[in-house]
Amino acid sequence: MKQNFLSDHDKKTGHTKTYTKNFKGIGARKGMKGARAGSVRARLVFFGVLAVLLLLGSVFSEALAPYDPNLQDLANAKAAPSAAHLLGTDRYGRDMLSRVIAGSRASIFSTLLLVAVITAVGTLVGVFCGWHGKRADTVLMRISDIFLAFPGLVFAMAVAGVLGGGLQNAIIALAAISWPKYARIARSQTLAQRETAYLKASKLAGSSTFRIIFVHLLPNIIGPILVTSMLDIGTMMMELAGLSFLGLGAKPPTAEWGSMMSDARSLMTTAPWVAFSPGAAIFLSVMVFNLLGDTIRDYADPRSRDL
Amino acid sequence: MHKYIIQRLLQLIPVLIGITFLSFAMMRIAGSDAITELYGDKGAVSQEIIDAKRAELGLDKPFLTQYVTWLGRMLRGDMGTSYVSGLDVWATFASKLPATLLLTVLSILATVVISIPLGILAAVCRGRAVDYILRFISFIGNSLPNFFVALLLMHLLSIRLKLLPVLSNGISLRSALMPTMTLAIAMSSKYMRQVRAAVLEELQKDYVTGAKARGVRSRVTLWNSVIRSSMLTIITLLALSIGSLLGGTAIIESIFMWDGVGKMAVDAITMRDYPLIQAYVVWMAVIYVLVNLVTDLVYHLLDPRIRLGVTSE
Numbered sequence: 052m053k054q055n056f057l058s059d060h061d062k063k064t065g066h067t068k069t070y071t072k073n074f075k076g077i078g079a080r081k082g083m084k085g086a087r088a089g090s091v092r093a094r095l096v097f098f099g100v101l102a103v104l105l106l107l108g109s110v111f112s113e114a115l116a117p118y119d120p121n122l123q124d125l126a127n128a129k130a131a132p133s134a135a136h137l138l139g140t141d142r143y144g145r146d147m148l149s150r151v152i153a154g155s156r157a158s159i160f161s162t163l164l165l166v167a168v169i170t171a172v173g174t175l176v177g178v179f180c181g182w183h184g185k186r187a188d189t190v191l192m193r194i195s196d197i198f199l200a201f202p203g204l205v206f207a208m209a210v211a212g213v214l215g216g217g218l219q220n221a222i223i224a225l226a227a228i229s230w231p232k233y234a235r236i237a238r239s240q241t242l243a244q245r246e247t248a249y250l251k252a253s254k255l256a257g258s259s260t261f262r263i264i265f266v267h268l269l270p271n272i273i274g275p276i277l278v279t280s281m282l283d284i285g286t287m288m289m290e291l292a293g294l295s296f297l298g299l300g301a302k303p304p305t306a307e308w309g310s311m312m313s314d315a316r317s318l319m320t321t322a323p324w325v326a327f328s329p330g331a332a333i334f335l336s337v338m339v340f341n342l343l344g345d346t347i348r349d350y351a352d353p354r355s356r357d358l
Numbered sequence: 359m360h361k362y363i364i365q366r367l368l369q370l371i372p373v374l375i376g377i378t379f380l381s382f383a384m385m386r387i388a389g390s391d392a393i394t395e396l397y398g399d400k401g402a403v404s405q406e407i408i409d410a411k412r413a414e415l416g417l418d419k420p421f422l423t424q425y426v427t428w429l430g431r432m433l434r435g436d437m438g439t440s441y442v443s444g445l446d447v448w449a450t451f452a453s454k455l456p457a458t459l460l461l462t463v464l465s466i467l468a469t470v471v472i473s474i475p476l477g478i479l480a481a482v483c484r485g486r487a488v489d490y491i492l493r494f495i496s497f498i499g500n501s502l503p504n505f506f507v508a509l510l511l512m513h514l515l516s517i518r519l520k521l522l523p524v525l526s527n528g529i530s531l532r533s534a535l536m537p538t539m540t541l542a543i544a545m546s547s548k549y550m551r552q553v554r555a556a557v558l559e560e561l562q563k564d565y566v567t568g569a570k571a572r573g574v575r576s577r578v579t580l581w582n583s584v585i586r587s588s589m590l591t592i593i594t595l596l597a598l599s600i601g602s603l604l605g606g607t608a609i610i611e612s613i614f615m616w617d618g619v620g621k622m623a624v625d626a627i628t629m630r631d632y633p634l635i636q637a638y639v640v641w642m643a644v645i646y647v648l649v650n651l652v653t654d655l656v657y658h659l660l661d662p663r664i665r666l667g668v669t670s671e
Contacts, residue, residue, distance in 0.1 A: 205605050205623070205642065209635070212627035213384050289503040293609055296505050297624055312505060316613070323513050330506035338501040 091350050098343040105336055106163060109155035118146040120153035120306045129322040138328040141311075142318060147325060150306040151332050157218055157295075157307035159336055162288040165222050165229075170280040172226070173233020174273070178264060180234065181241025192238070195231030204290060211299040218307065221300035225290055229283075236279060240272035278351055282344035285337040292333050308333045363651065370647045374640060375429075381639045382425050382632075428636065438633040442626075447633045451619065451641070458611075458618035461537055462603040466596065468542035469549055474592070476546075477553025478585060484558065492550060499547025508540045508613045537614045541607060545599060552595055556588035586660070593656055601649040605642050 108115060124144030132139040138147035180188040210224035244250060253263050292309030294300040301307030308329035315326035412418045431438060437447035480492040515521045522536055561584055569579045606620020619638060626634035
C-alpha cells in the first residue's frame with residue numbers, strides 16, 4: 052500500500068511531502084506564540100535583505116567591480132591577494148575581485164531567472180493536467196516520469212551538450228529537466244482542490260475557467276510551490292555552476308563562478324586563490340538562499356520547524 | 359514473488375525504447391554530428407571524404423532508419439563501435455565500469471557509516487548543543503558545491519600536506535580516497551538531515567509514548583522500533599543515490615581524472631560519439647529500473663505489511 056503511496060517524485064525529493072502535508076498557508080503564523088513567531092520574522096527579514104542585496108549586486112555588477120573583469124595585465128599575472136587586488140589576479144592578470152563580482156550576474160541573476168521560469172511553466176502545466184485530466188494529463192505525466200527518473204545533472208549535461216554549451220543553453224537544459232517537479236506539486240494540489248465547495252460555487256456563479264483557475268485556485272495552491280522554488284534556488288545555483296565547470300555552460304572569457312573554478316584547476320599549485328574566491332562566492336550565495344528558503348518554509352509551515 | 363520480479367523487469371522494455379529514442383532524437387536535432395566534431399568545419403578535409411565517412415557510419419540515412427538499425431543491433435548484443443576511437447563500445451564501457459563501481463561502493467559505505475549514527479544522535483539529542491553543531495555542519499556541507507570540496511581537499515591533502523597524489527594514477531584504494539571523501543561529505547550532510555528528520559518523525563508517534571508509559575527503556579524502543587521503521591525512508595533515499603552514483607559522477611570523475619563512466623559520458627557528449635552515448639543511456643535506464651525494483655523488494659523485507667503491487671498472485 053505504501054508502495055503506491057510513494058511516487059517516484061516523493062522518493063526523489065524526500066522532503067516535499069513533509070511540508071505539503073503540513074502546509075497551513077502564510078496566514079498560519081497568526082496562530083503562533085509571540086517569541087518564536089517574532090524570531091522567524093526577524094530571520095526572514097534578515098535573510099531576505101541579504102538575498103535582495105545579492106540580487107541587486109548581481110544586476111549592477113558592472114558598476115560595482117573595481118576593474119574591468121576582462122582587462123588583462125600579464126605583468127601582474129597570478130599575483131597573490133594584495134591591497135590593489137584584494138583577491139589576487141588570475142593567469143592573465145585579470146582582477147579576481149572584479150571577476151567574482153561580474154560573475155554574480157551569470158550565477159545569481161541567471162539562477163533566479165531559471166527558477167522563476169520553471170516555477171511558472173511547471174505550475175501552469177501541473178494545473179492544466181490536474182484540472183483538465185484525461186489524455187493530456189496521462190501523456191504529460193508520463194513525460195515528467197521520464198524526466199524525474201533520470202539523475203538530473205546527467206540529463207542536463209546531455210541537453211546542454213546537444214545545444215552546444217553557452218550559459219543560455221545551460222539554463223535551457225536545466226529548465227528542461229526541472230519543470231516536472233513543479234508540475235507534479237501543482238497537479239496534486241489542483242486535484243486536491245478541484246472538488247472543493249468554493250471552486251464549485253464559483254463555477255455555479257458562472258465564472259469562466261480562466262477566472263476560476265487564476266483568481267480562485269492559484270492563490271490557494273501557490274504556497275507550497277513557492278516554498279519549493281525557494282528551497283531549490285541553492286541547488287539550481289550549484290547545478291548551473293557545475294555545468295559551467297564541466298565546460299557545458301558559460302564559455303570563457305565570460306566571468307562565471309563555475310567556469311572560473313574549472314579554469315583555475317591547473318593553477319592549484321601556483322595560485323590556489325584563483326579557485327578559492329569563486330568557490331567561496333558560490334558557497335556564500337548558496338548558503339544565503341538556502342537559509343532564506345528554510346526560513347520561508349518555517350514561516351509558512353510552523354510545524355515543519357526543527358525537522 | 360517471481361512473477362512480480364518478471365513483471366517489473368518487463369517494464370524495462372518501454373523505458374528503454376522511450377529513453378533511447380529520446381536521446382537519439384536529441385542528438386540528431388543538435389545539427390552537428392561526430393563528423394563535424396572530428397574534422398572541424400573549416401574545410402580542411404574535402405567534402406568527398408566527409409561524405410564517405412558519413413556514409414560509412416550510416417549518418418546519411420534518415421533518422422528513423424538509423425534508430426531502427428541501432429535498436430536491432432543492440433538487441434543482438436552488438437552496441438557498435440565508437441565513432442571517435444573506433445573501439446568496440448561494449449568493451450570500452452566495460453573497461454570504465456569497475457572504476458565507477460568502486461567509487462559507488464566506497465562512497466555509499468562512507469555515507470552510511472557517517473550519516474546514520476550522526477543523524478540518530480542529532481535526533482535523540484534534539485535541541486541540545488550536539489544537535490545544533492551537527493545541523494550546522496550538515497548545513498555547511500549542503501551549501502558547498504562538490505567541485506569546490508574537491509578542490510579544497512586537493513589543496514589541503516595533496517598540495518599542502520602531500521599525503522595523497524593530486525590525480526589518480528590508475529584505480530587503487532589510495533587514489534579513490536579523495537573522490538570518495540568528496541562524495542561522502544556532500545551525501546552525508548544531506549543524509550544526516552534526512553535521518554534526523556525520519557527518526558524524529560517516528561519518535562513523535564504514539565507508540566513511543568505508550569512504550570515509555572509502560573516503562574520500556576527508551577533505548578530499547580529506539581533500537582527495536584524507531585530506528586527500524588525510520589530506515590524505510592533512508593533506504594529509499596540511499597537507493598536513489600546509488601542509482602545516480604552508478605551513472606558516474608561526471609564532475610568528480612573529471613576533476614580527479616577517475617576513469618569511470620561519468621567522465622566517459624561527458625567526453626562522449628562533447629565529441630557527439632553517438633554509440634557511446636546510447637550505451638550510457640541504456641545503462642542509466644537499466645539502473646533506474648533495477649534500483650527501483652530492489653528498493654521495493656527491500657521495503658517488503660523490512661515491512662511485510664507493504665504489499666508488492668502484484669495483480670495476480
